[in-house]
Each structure stands twice: as C-alpha cells, then as structure tokens.
Amino acid sequence: MEPLKELMESVLAVAAEHELWAPHDTLIVAVSGGPDSVALLHVLHQISVTRMPLTLVCAHVNHGFREESREEAELVRAMAAGLDLPFELAEFDIPAYAKSSGLGPEAAAREKRYAFLIETAHRYGARGVALAHHADDQAETVLLRLLRGSGPSGLAGMRWKRTEKKVELIRPFLRINKTALVSLCASEGLAYAVDASNLQTHYKRNAVRLELLPELEKHHPNIRQSLLQLAEITGAEDEFMEEATAKYYEEIVFRKNGQSALERRAFAAMPSALQRRLIKLILNYLSADTVALDFPKIEAVRRGTLQHEPTTWSLDLGGGIVCRREYDTIRFSSKPSERQASYTYRLTWPDSRLHIAEIGKVLTMEILNKEDLRVQGEDNGKMTAWFDRDALVMPLTVRSRLPGDTIKVMGLNGSKKVKDIYIDDKIPSSKRAAIPLVCDGLGNIVWIPGVRRSAHAVVGRHTASVLFLSLEEEV
Structure with a gap:
C-alpha cells in the first residue's frame, strides 16, 4: 500500500x-x-477531499527563537496556499516573554502557542486543534514521566484528545512513528524544515531522544513499543479509575460555603487505589494552585x-488550601486570607503618576497622539494598556477588588x-490582592x-487621542 493511503x-x-x-x-x-506536522496537514487534507468532508485551517507559530523562523513561516504559508487552505500566523518574542514571566523557554513557548491555537479555534468555530505528536514523542513522554516519578495519569502519556477551554486538542498520529512520517514526505515530495535545536541535548526531551532511549535500546530493542503499550494500557485503566473516583466524589463528599468535607468511615471503605485520587480531585475543585501538591502531601492526608x-x-x-480533621470529619478549605487593604484613588489629568502605597506599585498615565503610539497589537499579559481618550468616561479611579466585581x-x-x-488564568490567590482595578467615571472596570x-474605549480608526496606562x- 502507498505510504499516503x-x-x-x-x-x-x-x-x-x-x-x-x-x-x-x-x-x-x-x-x-x-516533517511531522507537514505530514499531518497533507494526510488530513487528503482525507478531507477524498474520504470525509472536513474544513481545515493551517496555523503556524513563529516563536522568535531562531533566524530561520521567518523562512519556516513562509514555507508553511506557501504550503497552505498550495492546498487552498486558510493560513493563520502568530509571531512572539518568546525569549523576552520567558524572561518577564519567569518561565523556561519551552514552557513559555508552549503557553503562547496553545493560547494562540485555542483562540484561533474559537474564531473559526472549530471543534478541535490537530497536533502532530507521534509514537516516538509518546514513548519519550512516558519515559520522562517515569523518571519524574509520575503516577498512572502521567504514565498514560499524551491522550488522543483532551478538552481545553471548550476546544479539543487531538493527536491522530500517536500510533505512527516518525520514520513513517519522514518517508511520506519523501515519497510525496513534500518540503519541510529541519530544526537544528532538536539536536541540543541540554533540553531534557532531546537528551532522552538522542542519548537515553538509544542506550536503553541496546538492552531492550523494543523499548519504544513497550512504552507505547504502557501508555495505552495505563490510559484506559486511568480513565476507568477517574470515572470511579468521580462517582465516589458525588456520593461521599459534601460541599458548603466553599469547603469540601467527608466522613472518615466512608473514606476508609473506599478501595485504597482510589483514595489518593479522591483527595486530588477534591483539591482540584477547591483551587487552581494544586500543581504544588505532591505525593507526600496527599499521602499525609x-x-x-x-x-x-x-x-x-x-x-x-x-x-x-488547609486540610483539617475534626474527629471523624475531614475538611478541606482555603486558608483564611490576610485582610486585604482597601483603597480607592482618583486619577485625573494632569496627575501623571499615582503611587499605590498599599501594594507598592506606581500607575502612570500619558496622553499620546494616535500616530505616536509605537505598539503593534495589545498583549493582555503586559502591564500596559491604551484607550480611546475621547470614548473613556473620566475621571478614572484605581481601587482594590470588591466581592462580585465584573468586567x-x-x-x-x-x-x-x-x-x-x-481562576481561569490560574492566578494564585496569594497574588490577587496585589492587582489593582482601574475603573472609568461610571464605575466600569476597564483594566486589570x-x-x-x-471592551470599553478600544483604540480604532477614528481614535484621535490615546490614553496610555502602565x-x-x-522603586
């Protein structure tokens, strides 16, 4: 059979x-x-025109890591044009974002990339985002997680699909190895780019791919297949156990006033294999910060x-989060937070700098002509914002958060x-009190x-004067 078929x-x-x-x-x-993603695009395109009607959109991210990035973007753009597909491009300065966010280069790139892909899916009303992770990637992922000490959920590796912000991330290639994908590109004459950074072993995944797996294959030639089988088996069993845990959660956990509680006797009657999972599930419902919860803490509970x-x-x-035992009742709740300092300041021109003593920050206001605005596209992650001055109701106020605030x-x-x-942005509760809210003269929150x-006072074609805040x- 032909490679493509x-x-x-x-x-x-x-x-x-x-x-x-x-x-x-x-x-x-x-x-x-x-080669992996090029093969994915062509396989899905061929399916869409010969086997099943699908609407495809080609999306590419330029992370700004390498000089070749622009050439690769143009390669993908031309590929999409050749297949008569819409093309979406995002360009980021990931090195700068990694420095400002404190994330590593890989984590910073992943965060920006997935945010763009999901936002693109929302704009097109797409069901999902197709990713080119393949069998070799899966084997590497399982081995990395094994070395990290992951439990069954981690050893299940990457899932065929998972939902993030109402968009399904799908991986159709998880049973196909990279050799087959490269062979397809060769047989079909498909041009692709080669990323030289994939040969740099200071990245953990590259070290596993280039050094550890080849060494293991000397002793166990089928190690990759064994890791894939482990992922398949563990994944199916993990889904079953997650469903069973969810049922126990509904049956024995009671919730009130932001707390979750259970009776010791009901917990002890559960299969021990599900007890840790139930604790993790309770904590996941209570807080977005549960990534910090490791095995020793869960085992202590x-x-x-x-x-x-x-x-x-x-x-x-x-x-x-605090867990308390009160005789035969176990309670999980948020720690009583320190009382947040309450403040309100009025900001009117020409007052250009406001010192917010309660949080140790300075808000600066500047009036610009539209042509003097040297910014290309607003990034909500930055500590700056700009508004159409004439459309913004003055005076502005800067205040602390109140219960029920909306934007x-x-x-x-x-x-x-x-x-x-x-909660959606996973901002730790300990950091929320340090974020001021900027409101317009009608009390609407215009910037966090x-x-x-x-959506108030957006800068547009008819904007004459810009109010710039940072x-x-x-100091």
Whole structure:
C-alpha cells in the first residue's frame, strides 16, 4: 500500500475509535514546518477531499527563537496556499516573554502557542486543534514521566484528545512513528524544515531522544513499543479509575460555603487505589494552585484520615488550601486570607503618576497622539494598556477588588466575574490582592493590569487621542 493511503487508513481508524472528529467539522491544524506536522496537514487534507468532508485551517507559530523562523513561516504559508487552505500566523518574542514571566523557554513557548491555537479555534468555530505528536514523542513522554516519578495519569502519556477551554486538542498520529512520517514526505515530495535545536541535548526531551532511549535500546530493542503499550494500557485503566473516583466524589463528599468535607468511615471503605485520587480531585475543585501538591502531601492526608489517632489535626497543603480533621470529619478549605487593604484613588489629568502605597506599585498615565503610539497589537499579559481618550468616561479611579466585581471582556458578550477570570488564568490567590482595578467615571472596570482590559474605549480608526496606562513596581 502507498505510504499516503496507509497513513490515511491508520488515521481514519483511530479517529473513529476515539471520536476525534465527525463529517463537516472544522479543524485547526498546527503546522510547525517540520516533517511531522507537514505530514499531518497533507494526510488530513487528503482525507478531507477524498474520504470525509472536513474544513481545515493551517496555523503556524513563529516563536522568535531562531533566524530561520521567518523562512519556516513562509514555507508553511506557501504550503497552505498550495492546498487552498486558510493560513493563520502568530509571531512572539518568546525569549523576552520567558524572561518577564519567569518561565523556561519551552514552557513559555508552549503557553503562547496553545493560547494562540485555542483562540484561533474559537474564531473559526472549530471543534478541535490537530497536533502532530507521534509514537516516538509518546514513548519519550512516558519515559520522562517515569523518571519524574509520575503516577498512572502521567504514565498514560499524551491522550488522543483532551478538552481545553471548550476546544479539543487531538493527536491522530500517536500510533505512527516518525520514520513513517519522514518517508511520506519523501515519497510525496513534500518540503519541510529541519530544526537544528532538536539536536541540543541540554533540553531534557532531546537528551532522552538522542542519548537515553538509544542506550536503553541496546538492552531492550523494543523499548519504544513497550512504552507505547504502557501508555495505552495505563490510559484506559486511568480513565476507568477517574470515572470511579468521580462517582465516589458525588456520593461521599459534601460541599458548603466553599469547603469540601467527608466522613472518615466512608473514606476508609473506599478501595485504597482510589483514595489518593479522591483527595486530588477534591483539591482540584477547591483551587487552581494544586500543581504544588505532591505525593507526600496527599499521602499525609490519606494516612492521617485512616489512622485512629490523633483525632484532630491540621495540614497546610500549600496553594492556599488547609486540610483539617475534626474527629471523624475531614475538611478541606482555603486558608483564611490576610485582610486585604482597601483603597480607592482618583486619577485625573494632569496627575501623571499615582503611587499605590498599599501594594507598592506606581500607575502612570500619558496622553499620546494616535500616530505616536509605537505598539503593534495589545498583549493582555503586559502591564500596559491604551484607550480611546475621547470614548473613556473620566475621571478614572484605581481601587482594590470588591466581592462580585465584573468586567466586560473583549470578544465576550456580556460581563465576567473578576474572580472567575483569576481562576481561569490560574492566578494564585496569594497574588490577587496585589492587582489593582482601574475603573472609568461610571464605575466600569476597564483594566486589570497584567490580566485583562475591557471592551470599553478600544483604540480604532477614528481614535484621535490615546490614553496610555502602565503599572510598575515602586522603586
């Protein structure tokens, strides 16, 4: 069978098995320009024109790491044009973002890349984003997580699909190795880019790919297949256990006033394999900061719950969560936060600098002509914002957060609670009190520095004067 037809049959089989898409769905195809994603684009395109009607959109991210990045973007653009597909491009300065955010280069690139792909999916009304991760990537992922000490959820590796912000991230190539994808590109005459950074072993994944796996293959030639089988088996069992845990959660956990609690006797009656999972599930519902919860903390809760003595104790689990035992009741709740300083300042021109003593920051206001604005596209992650001065109701006020605060978010019909935005953005509760809110003269929140700006007074074609705001640490 021809390589293209063989890959198409394999992809169609897993798509049906895991319900990756349905006829007439729209899919965003993430194409880096490497052989894996080039093969993915062409396989899905061939499926869409010969086997199943699909609407495809080609999306590429220029991370700004290498000089060749622009050439790769043009390669992908030309590829999309050749297939008569829409093309979406995002360009980021990831080195600068990594420095400002404190993230590593890989984590910073991933965060920006996925945010762009999901936002693109929302704009096109797409069901999912197709990613080119393949069998070799899966084997590397499982081995990395094994070395890290992951439990079953981690050893399941990458999933065929998972949902993030109402968009499905799908991976149709997880049973196909890289050799087959490179062979397809060769047989079909498909041009692709080669990323030289993939040979740099100071990246953990590259070291596993180039050094550790080849060494293991000397002792166990089928190590990659064994890791793939481990992921398949563990993934299916993990899904079953997650469903069972969810049922226990509904049956024995009761929630009230932002707390979750359970009775010790009901917990002890659970299968021990599910007890740790239930604790993690409770904590996930309580806080977005549970990434800090490691095995020892979860085990301390489990053992403390099962032991007869002591009957009262308290454990600080980090992430703003405390677990308390009160005789036969186990309670999980947020730590009582320190009382937030309440403040309100009025900001009117020509007052150009406002010192917010309560949080140690300075808000600067500047009036610019539109042609003097040297910014290309607003980034909600930055501590700057600009508004149409004539459309903005003055005077501005800067204040601390109040219960029930809402903001009219750009691109969203209606308003959203500030609290929900903080949760969605995984902003730790300990940092929320240090974020001021900027309001217009009608009391509308127009900017949450570093988080969101509102849909009010957007700079547009008819803007004559721009109000530029920035927030920085007080020196």
